[in-house]
Amino acid sequence: MTPSSWQQQAFAIDARVNALRASKHPNFRTQYLRRRSQLLRENAANSYDDDQSVQMERQAYLRTRVQLLQNRYGILCDLSSTRSVSARSSRISESPERRGSLSDWSLSESRVQRGDVVPTADAEASRAIVGGTTIEENYAFVGVHHIFDQHSAPVNMVKFANNDRSLLCCCSEDGTLSICNVTADPPCVVAILQGHSKAVTGCDWSSSNDFIASSSLDGSIRLWNVTAGQIPSCLRAITSCEAGTEILCCLFHPVNGNLLVTGNSKGVVQVVNVSTGINPKSGASKMGGRVQAIEFESSGQMLWAGNDKGVIFSFVLGPVNGRISKCRRLSLGDHCSVTCISWRAWCSREARDPTLLVNATNNSVYLFGVADSEGKLLLKRRFPIKHKELTVHSTFCPIMSFRQGVCVVSGSEDCCVYFFDIGNERSPCFNKLQGHSSPVLGISFNYDESLLASSDQQGLVILWKRVSRNSSSATSPTDC
Known part of the structure; x- marks a missing residue:
């Protein structure tokens, strides 16, 4: 390092x-x-x-x-990994010789193959912080806090600002983004960001929440200044140099906020310098298909990307020079498209296993363990949902190690929001929210888990509030 x-x-x-x-x-x-x-x-x-x-x-x-x-x-679950990841070759291989040293990774390959789920049942020190309540009590999101309807087309992604419980960004196929203050009285739309000429496909907040990057089918990336106290404005528009290229996803580098990674319809994962609009040398890698989902681990040196062919690649990325190199390849099968990838590492002292959550159009949400320093993925769980065509997203709960049980939440094409306990093999679905009248596409928690945002195909965004465990009005979750 x-x-x-x-x-x-x-x-x-x-x-x-x-x-x-x-x-x-x-x-x-x-x-x-x-x-x-x-x-x-x-x-x-x-x-x-x-x-x-x-x-x-x-x-x-x-x-x-x-x-x-x-x-x-009491937060920061995604900051627990500060490991150094090195790449020795860009050649793709699944041979034993390609496995990196596991000294920097707490998750052993044998453990993942056994299907062990973390945090373990012995993680009493972490659970003591929040008490011994059940996972159903912790995630009793049964009340509607507010409904936003400012968009006239599907809202395919919602994302809360980093370490913030109030600001929510929504990106829509109507070509606009909206920023909402969800804790105001009443909740309100702070700004509508207009500039893209076609559907907005993705967005991401900078680490300081001063900027938002957005990608679009018009082939451009836009950087928006959303600094508190200032009128939101577009600072820069970066257009793809190849005609007909659609930008399908974008993500800020978690360490170097000057770097942005995008995935496009030509199957290219591309690094962009947002200050200059220049693509760094050796900052692109072709994986084929349409790159629809990308995700970093918290140190920013490992990246995963998924395409519409059901293939997930791992990459190593230089946080300073932006150089990107392929490492591993995993196929989920034919006629399967990857629409969302999420990364988390548990922050408890008992378990720090890095894990990926993947949505795929074979009616599945996959949970993978990261087995080595080159991003090798080993399957741990598979959860059934209705998902065959649309860009459905899922997410980990923000506070993972401090609860009894570990929760992941996913949208679905059957108009429901599903809560899964990854430690329950017999009946992992313990809550289902039924409020949307069209397929649920976007999902996002605020950092303290007090609110959950979900968006749908009709352009509605519903804010669900968690019922306090001390509240007498708490109701039982809907059966799955």
Whole structure:
């Protein structure tokens, strides 16, 4: 790990929780990050010894820093992985020789093959933080908080801002994005972002929530300035140099916010510098089909992409130079399209296994374990839903290790929202929300799990509120 890479990872960890520091004093938060950046730069400038012992000390520091912030704020489940991932070759192979060292990964291949689910039943220390309630009580989302209907076409994705319980971005096939404040009284639409000439296919918040990137069938990426207190505006439009290319998904690099990764209809995973609009050298890789879903692990050095052929590739990406290299390939079968990929690593001390959640158009939601440092995937669970054609999404619950049971939530083409307990093999579905009258496409939790947003084919966005375990009005979840 180079000094600059270590510095960026350390800064990213603090930047992601900065919104929670001194909530009534934004000037202090800005000053804190500036001083933090200055100290890290000075430390990196004075560090010339980059041997293995120094790397181990840096990794230990990053792990300790994450644990302290988790104890302080009780969130940040997706920041637990600060491992260094290295790629030795871009050649795709599933041979045993290609397996990377497992010393940096807590999930062993044998454990995944057995189907063990984490956190384990022994994770008492983590569960003690929130009490011993059942998973049905923890995820009793049975009440409607609000309904948004500002879009005239399908809303194919909804995404809450990072470490924020209020701001929600919705992207629609009507060519617009909307930003909603879901905790205002009453909830309201803050802004409508207009600029794309065709359907918006994806969006992502920057780590500081100051910017939103959006992709579209018009072949462009747009960077929007949504800094609090300013009128939202389009800062840059980056158009594909190849005519007829549709951009189907986009994602900010979790460490280097100046890099954006996109997937297009030509089967290319492309890295873009959002400041210059330039594609870095060696920053593209062709995987075939139509790249419809991409996802990073939290250090930003490992990337997964799925296409309409049912194939998932893993890539290693340089966080500084943007160089991208293929590592692994997994096929889900013929006549199957990947529409969503989500990554999480449990943050409990008992289990830190990296895991992928994948939606596919063979009526399935897959749960994969990440078995090595090159992104090899091994199947752990498969959940049935109605999904044959549309871009249905799913998500992990944000607070994974602090609950009894582990929850994943998915939309479905039968107009329902499904909750699955991945530790229950006999009857994993423990809750089903029935409020939409058309297929449910987008799903997103806010960071404290107090609200769940779901969007559908008719353009409606429903906010579901969780019933408090102490509430006398709590009702039993609908049977699946």
